[in-house]
Amino acid sequence: MTISVIGHGYVGLITACVFADLGNKVYCIGRNKIKLQRLAKGDPLIFEPGLEEVLKINLKTNRISFTDEYESSISQSEIIFIAVGTPSQENGDADLLSIYSVVKKIAPYLNKNYCVISCKSTVPVGTNRKIEQMIKQVNPDAKFDVASCPEFLREGTALHDTFTPDRIVIGSDSKKAIQVLLKLHKPLKGERVIVKLESAEVIKYASNAILATKISFANLIALLCEKTNANVEEVLDGVGLDKRIGRHFLYPGIGYGGSCFPKDVKALIMTGEKNKIDVSLLHAVEKINQTVRYNYLSKIIKYSKGKKLAVWGLAFKPNTDDIREAPSLYIIKDLISKGYKIKAYDPEATANFKKIIYDKIEYMSNPYDACINADCLLILTEWNEFKHADLKQVKKLLNDPLIIDGRNIYDHQYLSELGYKYIAFGS
Numbered sequence: 055m056t057i058s059v060i061g062h063g064y065v066g067l068i069t070a071c072v073f074a075d076l077g078n079k080v081y082c083i084g085r086n087k088i089k090l091q092r093l094a095k096g097d098p099l100i101f102e103p104g105l106e107e108v109l110k111i112n113l114k115t116n117r118i119s120f121t122d123e124y125e126s127s128i129s130q131s132e133i134i135f136i137a138v139g140t141p142s143q144e145n146g147d148a149d150l151l152s153i154y155s156v157v158k159k160i161a162p163y164l165n166k167n168y169c170v171i172s173c174k175s176t177v178p179v180g181t182n183r184k185i186e187q188m189i190k191q192v193n194p195d196a197k198f199d200v201a202s203c204p205e206f207l208r209e210g211t212a213l214h215d216t217f218t219p220d221r222i223v224i225g226s227d228s229k230k231a232i233q234v235l236l237k238l239h240k241p242l243k244g245e246r247v248i249v250k251l252e253s254a255e256v257i258k259y260a261s262n263a264i265l266a267t268k269i270s271f272a273n274l275i276a277l278l279c280e281k282t283n284a285n286v287e288e289v290l291d292g293v294g295l296d297k298r299i300g301r302h303f304l305y306p307g308i309g310y311g312g313s314c315f316p317k318d319v320k321a322l323i324m325t326g327e328k329n330k331i332d333v334s335l336l337h338a339v340e341k342i343n344q345t346v347r348y349n350y351l352s353k354i355i356k357y358s359k360g361k362k363l364a365v366w367g368l369a370f371k372p373n374t375d376d377i378r379e380a381p382s383l384y385i386i387k388d389l390i391s392k393g394y395k396i397k398a399y400d401p402e403a404t405a406n407f408k409k410i411i412y413d414k415i416e417y418m419s420n421p422y423d424a425c426i427n428a429d430c431l432l433i434l435t436e437w438n439e440f441k442h443a444d445l446k447q448v449k450k451l452l453n454d455p456l457i458i459d460g461r462n463i464y465d466h467q468y469l470s471e472l473g474y475k476y477i478a479f480g481s
């Protein structure tokens with residue numbers, strides 16, 4: 055099939071590469087000529103494991119191409135995926151300006167062949183209907199249907215998730231549109247979930263909100279464990295073995311971040327409030343997520359004997375260079391304002407972090423250098439590299455054998471045998 059993907063970020067580029075790899079002809083549309091030239095040379099611009107290889111293979115076979123030109127790509131496409139950003143506005147609502155600006159650009163070129171327009175971007179319920187109306191207003195002769203096909207990939211495992219999804223959700227009123235999307239997804243495994251247009255939009259927000267809720271719930275139980283001599287990891291193992299609950303995402307620590315959970319919980323709150331629904335559960339999820347950061351800061355203030363800190367991990371999660379809404383940003387900004395000196399290491403996210411905090415952090419090229427003469431080691435992202443670090447060596451470099459772990463990655467017993475004071479969440 056011939057498809058267009060608008061946006062070449064984490065979702066757009068992965069979608070474009072995966073469908074090209076499956077044998078389709080893909081036009082990936084962007085705005086910035088310099089970025090498009092780099093992409094056309096095989097530079098994915100973002101870090102995602104395996105992405106560069108898949109991009110290069112599909113460039114070689116001409117299955118993927120990059121352009122800022124809409125007319126020829128849109129008029130040839132059977133499916134148009136919109137994968138532009140939908141960040142939070144100040145009030146928490148999703149900012150849909152990029153979506154609507156793209157829709158206006160697509161609309162004039164929808165006359166030639168029938169096509170399906172589908173949002174990969176996460177958009178509030180009702181947005182796809184609005185897109186449909188906008189196009190009909192601009193171009194009454196357009197031959198198209200809209201369908202919601204929300205994206206569930208996780209940064210860090212995005213290619214794997216897209217090649218082997220748990221489910222493919224397709225929401226549309228049009229049987230024809232559903233058939234076109236089913237045809238495109240045919241080579242992929244995963245349950246097909248065919249639903250109403252609005253249901254598909256809500257499925258995406260409800261999925262992210264429940265995952266965020268599990269993290270905040272784990273943090274609530276962690277606080278209780280800290281006060282009662284219980285151990286949260288033991289507790290959550292015991293809880294998670296119940297198949298109705300599961301252990302996945304019961305992660306105590308410095309909380310959720312990234313470009314999706316914070317903004318999607320906020321947008322769902324706004325949708326709920328506009329519909330006069332009691333969303334206090336979601337407010338509590340957000341509140342706990344903020345509280346854990348303050349708790350972490352108070353642990354640092356309480357236990358660290360000095361103000362020189364080694365930080366391992368800046369990305370909002372492992373295996374990505376993405377730092378949007380990363381807990382590390384909030385924690386480090388607070389520490390700097392309190393006069394702490396920071397030496398930081400992250401395997402992939404340093405360049406992006408530097409764009410936000412350039413001169414107040416010493417960025418190191420390996421984790422051990424960050425520990426030299428530091429009064430304490432902070433773990434802010436659970437990269438595998440840190441789980442397998444040589445902690446005997448680290449102890450020799452630190453002024454004080456103290457680790458304050460924001461991600462609960464080490465075993466208490468093992469660290470105390472090595473002579474560390476180990477402070478984690480929920481014990």
Ligand SMILES: NC(=O)c1ccc[n+]([C@@H]2O[C@H](COP(=O)([O-])OP(=O)(O)OC[C@H]3O[C@@H](n4cnc5c(N)ncnc54)[C@H](O)[C@@H]3O)[C@@H](O)[C@H]2O)c1
Pocket residue numbers: 060061062063064065066083084085137138139140152153155156174175176177205206207208209313314
């Ligand atoms: N990142 C994730 O893990 C993830 C997972 C599922 C869904 N989503 C959703 O997918 C959407 C995109 O997320 P992302 O992480 O890929 O964002 P991103 O910021 O990485 O990429 C957004 C892309 O849109 C482009 N863009 C923005 N405005 C544009 C315009 N007017 N015209 C053309 N291109 C434009 C940007 O240049 C960029 O390439 C969001 O709605 C997000 O919530 C993200």
